[in-house]
Amino acid sequence: MAEQKQTVSTDDGLILAPADEKQNAVASELEGSGISSPAEYEDLPDPDIGKTDAERAALDKALLWKIDLWLIPWLSLLYLLSFLDRTNIGNAKVANLEKSIGMVGRDYNNALTIFFISYAGAEPLTNILLKHWSPRYFFTGIIILWGIIMTLMGTIENQAGLLACRWFLGLAEAGLFPGVNYYLSCWYRRQELGFRAALFFSAAAMAGSFGGLLAAAISKMDGIGGYEGWRWIFILEGLATVFVGCFCYWMVFDFPDTARFLTADEKLRAMRRLRADNQTRATEEKISRRYVFQAVKDWKTWVYAVQYMGVLCPLYSFSLFLPTILVGMGYKGNRAQLMSVPPYAAAAAMTIFIGWFADRTKWRGYSNMAVSLMGCVGFAMLLGSSTPGVQYVGTFLGAMGIYPCVPNTLTWASNNVEGSLKRGVMVGIVVGWGNMNGVVSSNIYMPQDKPRYLTGHGIVFAYMFTCLFGGTMVMHFMLKRENRLRKSGQRDHWIEGKNEQEIRDLGDVRPDFIYTT
Incomplete structure (x- = not known):
């Protein structure tokens, strides 16, 4: 029994x-x-023996605040630059990129597509490289590399040069987003991760907002040094990335038990709070094919991948084509650039709110459902109305329905995997599969469909409703069912006859691991 x-x-x-x-x-x-x-923590002595509950709570709060200040602002800046550099081609298009280098027909869409092929193809392996080289070396290397590529993009003379730069840009940027999500999961407890991931990802929405303002200003440099305005967009934003990358080595720290900015006692507190949350220390697991197989065979990996493709296709469609969509509404030049700012600002605010709300309530599934339906309403407005005002409101709802689901979905996936390496591989697979749908995003807003772009809006709506909303419902109810079985003891037979180490090696398959729903 x-x-x-x-x-x-x-x-x-x-x-x-x-x-x-x-x-x-x-x-x-x-x-x-x-x-x-307590037996599981014998190798982690308690640095706070003899302290009262209030003193322990104060020390824990101070530790969390210190980690936040060291990690979140800098990582958010890196992602802002990353998203700015991959999507500024949309701003460059409005600033006459196509005419300048003789792009015709599908040339612009091909330049978008080639980025996602290299980007998504490299992502599943990047977290293994991060683990091998350490976050400091890994992040510093890829940031300087993609900054150089972005700068060189401002010197291209033809479509071939643009395609080559976009291909290598995808390879260089591939490691940042899955790497940071994995990296944050090695610092924070499960119910602390969502808000931090939301703060980090809100940089993507701010990049869209900031990018519109920046492009409007930089494009006025047209003719300076004999360069068109679109070239200066690439060159200046690329040089800014290289500049920031040069400081990355000193600003990015490794994992909690090796972080230089923590004292010895703080390292112990950080490790104990993670172990109490059923998380293995990032430095105690050795790279092994076993974790790859565990992630690939886990059904959760593929349901999260379906959800994530439901948010990534809309995300890239929106970020790459919003200036084009606004031009179709009748806005021109710098006005189109500036009109792209408010929807992104609203998306950033909603992203942060959902991150905070989902952490407090643990309702990650319900949050995804509500927000994705909001996005569906927005794209339904773009599909159903030819009135520019209604369409513009639709862009607000669309942005607010897309951006919060990115960090919430990845945080949800990280919450439900024990073991830093399995978690790293799973996040890499989910992100890589989702980004493959950037190929779809790059090819659904076609010149012949302007000004309404009904095909593109319709495909985005289908992705959001079927994959994101539908995938979220499937995951939510499957996890709730599994939790009921575990709480009732119906999964206890999985550990019969196993020793303590074998039970620990089961990770999130252990009957006492309760999923976040």
């Missing part, structure tokens, strides 16, 4: 504990450590 279990509620989730251990688990939580199995 399966051992009877009771559920212990904590601020970070649910822990299943045998009934006769319930009081010990609760007592441990009240002590501020969150540890329900």
Whole structure:
């Protein structure tokens, strides 16, 4: 007969504990450590022995604030530059890129497509490289590299040069987004990750907003040094990336147990709080094919991949073609650039709010459902109305329905995987599969469809409703069902006959691992 279990509620989730251990688990939580199995932490001494609950809580809050200040602003800046550099081609198009280098027909769409082929193809392996080289070396290297490529893009003379630059830009940028999501999951507990990921990803929306303003200003440099305005967009934004990349080595730190900005006691606190959240230390797992196989065979990987393709196709369609869509509404030149700013600003605010809300409520599935439906309404307005005012409101709802789902979906996936390497591989697969749909995004807004672009809007609507909303519902209810089975003891037979290490190696398959829904 399966051992009877009771559920212990904590601020970070649910822990299943045998009934006769319930009081010990609760007592441990009240002590501020969150540890329900002290034996698992014998190699991590408690630096706060003898301190009161209030003192422990204050130290934990101070530690979290210190980590936030060191990590989030800098990583957000890196992603702002990344998203700016991959999407500024849309601003360059409005500034006469096509006419200048003789682009015709599908040439612009091909330049968008080739980026996503190299970008998505490289992503599943990037987290393994990050683990091998360490975050400091990895992030510094790729940022300087893509900054140089972006700068050189301002000197191209033909379509072949543009295609080559976009291909190598995709390879260089591939490691940042999955790398940072994996990296953050090695620093924060599961119910702290969503808000930080949202702050980080809000930089993408701010990049769209900032990019419109910046492009409008830079394009006025037309003729300076004998260069057209669109060339200066690439050159100046590329040089800014190289400049920031030169400081990256000193600003990016490795994992909590090797971070130079933490004291010895703070490192112990950081590691203990992660281990209490069923997370393995990032430096204690050795690279192995086993984690690749675990991630590939996990059904959650592929349902999250479906969800993520449902958000990435709309994301890139929106960010690459918003200036073009606005031109179709009747806005021209710099006015079209400036009109792209408010929807992105609204998206950034909504992204941060959903990150905070989902962390507080743990309703990641419900949040995705509500927000994705908002986005569907926005694209339905773009499909159903020819009135510029209605269409412009639709761009607000579309942006607010797309951007929050990116960090929320990836945080949800990270929440439900134990083991830093399996989590890294899973995030790489999910992000890589999602970004393959950038190829679709690049080819659904065609010149012959202007000014309404009904084909593009219709495909984006289908992706959001079927893959994002539908995939979220499937994942939500499957995880709720699995949690019910685990809490009732119907999965306890999975650990029968196994020793302690074998049980620990099961990771999130362990019956006491409760999923975030």
